Amino acid sequence: MGDFVRVATVGELPDPGATVVEVDGDVIALFHVDGAFHALDDVCTHDGGPLASGELTGHKVACPRHGAKFDIRTGAALSMPAVRATRAHDVKVEDGGVWVRLRSGHGVDGPVGQAPVAKPAPLPIAAPAASASSTGAALPAPSATAAGALCEDSVRELLKQVKDPELFVNIVDLGLIYGVTLAPSAETPGKQQVSVDMTMTSPACPAGPQLIGDTKRALAAHPEVAGVEVRIVMDPPWTPDRMTDDARDQLGIF
Numbered sequence: 001m002g003d004f005v006r007v008a009t010v011g012e013l014p015d016p017g018a019t020v021v022e023v024d025g026d027v028i029a030l031f032h033v034d035g036a037f038h039a040l041d042d043v044c045t046h047d048g049g050p051l052a053s054g055e056l057t058g059h060k061v062a063c064p065r066h067g068a069k070f071d072i073r074t075g076a077a078l079s080m081p082a083v084r085a086t087r088a089h090d091v092k093v094e095d096g097g098v099w100v101r102l103r104s105g106h107g108v109d110g111p112v113g114q115a116p117v118a119k120p121a122p123l124p125i126a127a128p129a130a131s132a133s134s135t136g137a138a139l140p141a142p143s144a145t146a147a148g149a150l151c152e153d154s155v156r157e158l159l160k161q162v163k164d165p166e167l168f169v170n171i172v173d174l175g176l177i178y179g180v181t182l183a184p185s186a187e188t189p190g191k192q193q194v195s196v197d198m199t200m201t202s203p204a205c206p207a208g209p210q211l212i213g214d215t216k217r218a219l220a221a222h223p224e225v226a227g228v229e230v231r232i233v234m235d236p237p238w239t240p241d242r243m244t245d246d247a248r249d250q251l252g253i254f
């Protein structure tokens with residue numbers, strides 16, 4: 001562990017307020033809330049967002065990129081899409097100054113409990129039916145036997161092919177599917193129209209368009225599907241409680 005480094009004078013940072021300081025070559029977010037100072041790595045563990053620029057609400061700061069929240073006192077990740085803490089550091093006030101000492105230990109390198117991940121290959125989805133996106137990659141159509149007769153359960157099985165591109169967990173186990181509805185197609189007798197109510201881990205989720213496209217393509221590949229509609233539902237908001245145990249294992253959340 002290094003020495004304390006003076007990074008600011010007590011009066012220069014408003015309360016509440018945040019700024020960026022440099023300590024031993026590291027970029028640190030310094031927060032001033034309720035008369036106390038707190039220091040975190042200025043790095044969101046989701047995808048590197050600058051936490052000092054985020055919105056501060058009490059002792060929570062929201063990453064300005066996709067909205068993950070962190071506790072400024074501990075660095076704990078409080079909401080998706082971040083699943084692990086950012087590093088918190090020691091702070092003291094002395095001689096009219098604010099001093100920070102870097103803590104060693106786990107920082108932002110590598111997800112906790114999650115194997116280092118390579119970016120997954122694009123979803124191998126079959127040449128879509130008429131309703132599928134023309135921008136999607138081709139994927140072999142599942143046979144009726146493999147996919148099962150079309151029903152809510154088989155739809156959910158097909159949707160397990162669709163993975164969140166940032167978390168690498170399928171959207172069913174993440175708890176993003178709020179509902180599945182099947183109805184006979186008026187235009188194509190013998191086939192069904194599928195409607196999926198889907199949510200996102202955050203309103204600003206950048207993966208939304210990809211997840212919608214992948215969902216349509218995955219379902220359109222089933223021979224009994226005439227068309228697919230995906231409705232985005234933000235109420236009730238998604239929470240980590242909706243994840244299955246499998247998803248928690250994959251994300252290293254215990």
Ligand code: FES
Binds near residue numbers: 067
């Ligand atoms: S980079 Fe912070 S939530 Fe995505």
